[in-house]
Amino acid sequence: MRKLGKQEIEDIAVGAALLGTGGGGDPYIGKLMALQAIEEYGEITLLDVNEVPDDALVVPSAMMGAPTVMLEKAPGGEEATAAFKNLEAYLGKEIFATMPIEAGGLNSMLPLALAAKLGLPVVDVDGMGRAFPELQMVTFYLDGIAATPMVLADEKGNTSLLSTINNVWTERIARAATIEMGGSSMIAIYPMTGKNLKESGISNILKLEEEIGKSIRLAKQNNADPIKEVLKKANGFELFRGKVSDINRKTETGFARGVATFEGINEYKGETLEVRFQNEHLLAQTTDQRLLCVTPDLIAVLDAETGLPITTEGIRYGARCVVIGMPCHPKWRTEKGLETVGPKYFGYNVDYVPLEELVKKGVTA
Amino acid sequence: MRKLGKQEIEDIAVGAALLGTGGGGDPYIGKLMALQAIEEYGEITLLDVNEVPDDALVVPSAMMGAPTVMLEKAPGGEEATAAFKNLEAYLGKEIFATMPIEAGGLNSMLPLALAAKLGLPVVDVDGMGRAFPELQMVTFYLDGIAATPMVLADEKGNTSLLSTINNVWTERIARAATIEMGGSSMIAIYPMTGKNLKESGISNILKLEEEIGKSIRLAKQNNADPIKEVLKKANGFELFRGKVSDINRKTETGFARGVATFEGINEYKGETLEVRFQNEHLLAQTTDQRLLCVTPDLIAVLDAETGLPITTEGIRYGARCVVIGMPCHPKWRTEKGLETVGPKYFGYNVDYVPLEELVKKGVTA
Structure with a gap:
């Protein structure tokens, strides 16, 4: 058990956005919400x-929807509480703690803000080890844990409790709602026991996340190369350096989908990289x-100078970026893991090859 | 209080389909479900x-969705029970009785089948006096009664409890779900007290409905003109006689929308009538x-020979039909009533004129 103060929040926000692989929402808004909650509560x-009792009830809190929408429609905080309290009432059992469902700018921060507000602890665990766009894309799903009962709440005051x-049906019906x-909602989902979480x-x-964020902060203070520090902490590989030459992004069926194109610089000159995304x-x-890297392995786009992660909605024409890859959690490399989040699921016609093998084949040109 | 047996069900099914003005689902499936439930229970x-205590809880049961989908995906009965039981559990109060939300082939019958199964009484009341396509289009809405908490259930076993x-938000979110x-669901909605219902x-x-159905049945037995008998019972007017020359129907955004065209016969020869529908x-x-008749007044299409009502999805090329109009309940002719279900709401660029005035102007050519 330890306490998270402002510096920890700052570092976690950066590291979470990096592991969020472009999605999981805007890190700036998420950080502000968590900082303000600490200030207040x-x-x-x-x-x-391991500090969570086996029979304790833990409920992740998250925002659902396209990050492009979240930017224009930041959560007020009331809807997260409403979702949480509705689920608690339905389950008829007190919630012991909350947790993030994924790593991401907003979705790592929102549970912290909610925890501060409700006086609950946060458990240092998630269900992805990164961010993914759909509700069933969690290790809990691989292990047969139900997403429902879950509650969605919007900023207007509407709620929906799903069973x-x-x-996969949770994802479909919750996405439609x-x-x-309006394109985003706050959810309380995957109610779990301490035992579920441990397993x-x-x-x-x-x-x-905190270590990654800290390494970027310290690199800046020490005039060190932040990219190198990140790669060390995140067990990652540099895949490409380039300038954004095109960004094609649209919000459809509740997701931000598109492709970012990078023209190689330095040793990558003459090559063009396309990074495809769905959130x-x-x-x-x-x-x-x-092929340089493919889901479920992690792809992060970093600012070439500051090393700070850039979200899919933050990619700007002309920006100089470093694209890095990181191996995913081993659970995602199982048969059911790849069925759930592998390239085929997203409609990409490539076979999954682990990042480490791609690197051996010579990822760096 | 009285008992409904098989003959009553047969008659109600016909009358309900007629007041359902083309929507409310297939009367044949609805009738079979109600008859089977009586057989069994x-x-x-x-x-x-007036026999319902003021504080008793009454919950309408209905099918939501496009009638075109309902035809292919008849409810099994389990989902209606699931929706009802979930809502009862959430409210923490026993449901005293059920009722139809609207008149219609399926939606007048389903509450009867559910009542038989659960051993509950049915109250002789609805919220439309006809059928309408959206959830807020009930007299309860005009009187400020909330549609939620409501539960949707599908035949697969998914449920959603909305608040x-x-x-209008109930309609939007429930429609999306x-x-x-799959285009249709069973709902338990507008939980009300006996006092609400009376008011x-x-x-x-x-x-x-029963009287209308009976009049058609007896007309056949007595070789009388069923159309005349219906017009007497339903306080209606003959508007047109014609042969279906075109039927344009598509299922979109959860509704069956389209237009049926009739070429005039007998005294209507030379005229062409278009009947537009959204369910x-x-x-x-x-x-x-x-203009012959416009919502909220009722438009029914009847088989010219048998007098039996034809639903929008049952209109067939070449069929000889009589189109009749009936005045709606006075609540629909108020300002809020017309805002909710008048021609403008549905995107028709005509002003509402009460059927009786249109008739005076000379509806019959």
Whole structure:
């Protein structure tokens, strides 16, 4: 158990946005919400997953929807509380703690803000070890844990409590409701026991986020190369350096979908990289069909100078970026893991090859 | 209080389909479900609205979705029970009785089948006195009664419990969920007290349906003109006689929308009538712009020979039909009533004129 103060929040926000692989919402808004909650309600208690009693009820809190919409329609805080309280009433059991469902600028921060407000601890665990765009894309799903009962709440005061036969139906019905609610909603989902979490969650995710964020901050202070520091902390590989030459993005069926194109610079000159995304970056491939990294492995786009992560909605024409890859959690490399979040699921006609093998083949040109 | 047996069900089914103005679902499927339920569980108790205690909880049961989909995806019965039981559990109070939300082939019958199954009485009241396509289009809405908490259930086992800030949001979010559930769902909605019902419901609707159905049945037995008998019972007017020359129908955004065209016969020869619908018939106008009847007044299309009502999805090329009009309940002719279900709401660029005035101007050519 330890306390999270302002510096920890700052670092976690940066690291979470990086592991959010372009999605998971705007890190700036998320950070402000968490900082303001600490200001108002005091520091947040962070629990190790082993500190949670086996029978305790833990409920992740998250925002659902396209990050492009979240930018224009920031959550007020009331809807997260409403979703949480409705689910608690329905389950008839007190919620012991909350947690993030994924790593991401907004979705790592929102549970912290909610925890501060409600005086609950946060558990250092998530269900992805990164961000993914759909509700069933969590390790809990791989382990047969139900997403429902879940509650969606919007900023107007509408709520919807879902019980579904499986987590793919949860995603479908909740997505339809979220789109109708204006493109984003706050959700309380995957109510779990401490035992579920220990068996199925990805532990120490906030710790990792904090270390990544801290390494970028310290690199700046020490005039060191932030990219190098990040790669060390995140066990990652540099894949490409380039300037954004095109960004094609649209919000459809509740997601931000598109492709960002980078013209190579330095040793990558002459090559062109395309990064495809659905909320998150999912596929990095050169225009001559050389695969650099593909989902479920992590693709992050960093500012070449500051090392700070750039979200899909933050990619701007002309920006100089470094694209890095990081291996995903081993659970995603199983058969069911790849069925759930592999390239085929997203409609990409490539086979999954682990990042480490692609790197061996010579990712760096 | 009285009992409804098989003959009553047969008659109600016909009358309900007629007042359903083309919508409210297939009368044949609805009738079979109600008859089967009586067969299995015994006759149904029908209560007058004045026999319901003021504080008793009454919950309408209905199918939501496009009738075109309902035809292919008939409800099994389990989903109606699930919706009802979920809502009862949420409200923490026993449901005293059920009732139809509207008149219609399926939506007048389904509450009867559910009542038989659950051993509950049915109250002789509805919220439209006809059928309308959207959830807020009930007299309860005009009187400020909330549609939620409501529950949607599909045949797969998914349920969604909604609480919304107003009934227009109920319609929007429930419609989105229904579309995602495959185009139709069973709903338990507008939980009300006996007092609510007495003040806001349209009483004796099942009685009227039964009388209309009976008049058609007896006309056949007595070789009388069924159309004349119906017009007498329903306080209606003959508007047109014609042969279906075109039927344009598509299922979009969860509704069956389209237009049926009739070439005049007998005294209407030389005229062409277009009947526009969104699940229900909403506008009857000749191609030379003579308005015959418009929502909220009722437009029914009857088989010229048998007098039996034809639903929008049952209209067939070449069929000889009589189009009749009936005045709506006075609540629909108020300012809020016309805002909610008048021609402008449905996007028709005509002013509402009460049927009786149109008739005076000379509806019959």
